[in-house]
Amino acid sequence: MARYAYFEKDFVPLEDAKINVMTHAFLYGTACFEGIRAYWSEEEEQLFVFRMKEHYERIIQSCKILRIDPKYSVDELCEITLELLRRNGDRQDVYIRPVFYKSTHAIGVKLDGLDDGFLVFAIPFGDYLDMDRGLKARVSSWRHLEDNMIPMRAKINGAYVNAALAKDEALQDGYDEAIFLASDGHVSEGSAENLFIVRNGKLITTTVTADILEGITRNTVMQIALEELDIPVVERPIDRTELYVADEAFFVGTGAQVCPIAEIDHRPIGDGSIGPISRQIQNYYFDVVLGKVDKYRTWCAEVYV
Numbered sequence: 001m002a003r004y005a006y007f008e009k010d011f012v013p014l015e016d017a018k019i020n021v022m023t024h025a026f027l028y029g030t031a032c033f034e035g036i037r038a039y040w041s042e043e044e045e046q047l048f049v050f051r052m053k054e055h056y057e058r059i060i061q062s063c064k065i066l067r068i069d070p071k072y073s074v075d076e077l078c079e080i081t082l083e084l085l086r087r088n089g090d091r092q093d094v095y096i097r098p099v100f101y102k103s104t105h106a107i108g109v110k111l112d113g114l115d116d117g118f119l120v121f122a123i124p125f126g127d128y129l130d131m132d133r134g135l136k137a138r139v140s141s142w143r144h145l146e147d148n149m150i151p152m153r154a155k156i157n158g159a160y161v162n163a164a165l166a167k168d169e170a171l172q173d174g175y176d177e178a179i180f181l182a183s184d185g186h187v188s189e190g191s192a193e194n195l196f197i198v199r200n201g202k203l204i205t206t207t208v209t210a211d212i213l214e215g216i217t218r219n220t221v222m223q224i225a226l227e228e229l230d231i232p233v234v235e236r237p238i239d240r241t242e243l244y245v246a247d248e249a250f251f252v253g254t255g256a257q258v259c260p261i262a263e264i265d266h267r268p269i270g271d272g273s274i275g276p277i278s279r280q281i282q283n284y285y286f287d288v289v290l291g292k293v294d295k296y297r298t299w300c301a302e303v304y305v
Contacts, residue, residue, distance in 0.1 A: 004087045005121035006080050011087060014121055022105035024114055029158020031101035032062035035254040038085060038094045038122070038303065039289045047085060048300035049096070050289045052078050054216050055254075059098060062154035067111040068100045072118065078301065081120060085303045088122055095125030095255075099157070128255035131282065134262020134274050135176040135251070137190070139240060140166040144180035144188040144211050152211050160192075167191040177251065179243065179264065182211045187238040193251035193259070194218040197242065198277050202232045210237065217252045217285075220299075224284050228295075231277060248275030250282075258282040 005017035025031035034056070038049040056077040063070045072080070081096060088094075103117030129135060142165050145152060150159040166178035170191070179195065180188040187206055189195050194215040196205045203225050208214050225231040243249065249261040249269045260278040261269055269275075287293050291300040 003121075003123070004084060005119060006084050007119045007121075008117070011084065017119060017121065019101075019103070020105050022107075023101070024104050024106055025099075025101035025117075025157065027107070028102075028109060029156065029161075030066065030111065030114075031099055031157040032059060032066055032068065033097060033099045033155050033157060034059045036081070036096040036098070037125070037254050037257075037289070038090075038096060039300075040090070040092050040094075041290050044291065045091075045304075046291070047090060047094070047303040048289065048291050049081065049085070049303060050254075051216050051220070051299045052081060052301050054219075056098070058214070058216065059100060059155070062156065063100050063116075065151055065154040066100075066102075066156065068102070068116045070100055070118070071116070077120075081122075082301065082303055084120060085122060090122070090124060092124050093126065094122045096120065096122040101157075127257070128253075129176065129251065129257075129259045131257060131259045134260045134269070134272065136174070136263045137177045137179050137249075137261050138170050138173060138175045138265055139243070140169060140178040140180055140191075142166045142169065142178075142180070144182050146183050146211055147209075152213050153208075155213065163191040177261075181240060185240070186210060187240060187243065188212055190251045190253075190256070193253035193256040195238075196221065196250055196252065197238065197246035198248035198275060199242070199246055201277075202234055203277070204234045204236065204238060204242075206238055207235045215253060217254055217257070220288070221252050221258065221281055221285065224281060224288065228284060229280060231281075243269075246270070248278045250278045258285045 003014040007017035098120040102114045104114040170178040182188040189212045260274040
């Protein structure tokens with residue numbers, strides 16, 4: 001089955017969606033992106049795009065930081081994405097990658113005076129991390145970028161070299177994932193995920209001023225915990241040693257979804273198995289993304305009408 005991308009203001013075969021080697025974004029990382037999931041429901045024979053509007057609202061904010069003129073409204077971006085998915089015709093889970101980028105073919109480090117481009121493609125995509133067992137994580141030797149270096153509030157392509165270095169170190173050392181510390185020594189987030197811990201029945205996560213991405217899945221989990229599961233949520237700094245004494249810990253993100261952690265730096269989290277709160281949140285989250293919870297059905301955009 002042919003796959004399509006939206007590229008240079010048109011739907012084209014995915015294999016034809018190519019940029020020039022002199023494209024500014026390729027040379028300097030001057031682009032921003034989103035990761036959006038769409039979930040296939042066998043029960044309803046429907047593909048649901050989860051919180052698409054919120055993702056496009058966030059990429060517009062990223063564009064503002066990078067001085068990119070998006071030229072599309074959020075509603076237009078949503079409709080382009082739905083049409084792309086219809087053309088691809090998937091009946092399975094997919095991952096959607098929209099990118100705004102500096103498209104001028106030029107040498108020179110700057111942002112102003114460059115052309116801006118947009119593309120989006122979608123591919124079949126399963127689990128980014130193994131959610132059926134607790135992950136082994138390590139605190140990275142690489143420190144997290146700061147807001148005054150490359151702002152993590154924006155999903156800037158070039159910033160993910162920092163994540164790649166941390167994730168590669170973790171994998172090479174036999175772990176599944178990395179945990180960043182911020183410049184002040186407090187916990188920040190995973191290589192490409194936000195982080196929660198559980199202590200004494202409370203869900204604790206770092207604040208949005210701890211050099212983290214303002215995660216849409218993070219927001220979803222906090223709302224589910226507070227409004228549906230009656231679990232208190234606290235946003236505050238987290239010390240490194242709190243990771244070691246936490247009752248539970250888990251990563252969240254569009255890619256990671258809700259992924260429990262069993263061990264950090266060779267120390268078991270809780271009893272080393274997936275904890276009850278982590279499992280409860282994980283199960284409820286998957287009901288939500290598959291359109292099974294009426295209250296949150298508006299978060300799930302239907303592709304096939």
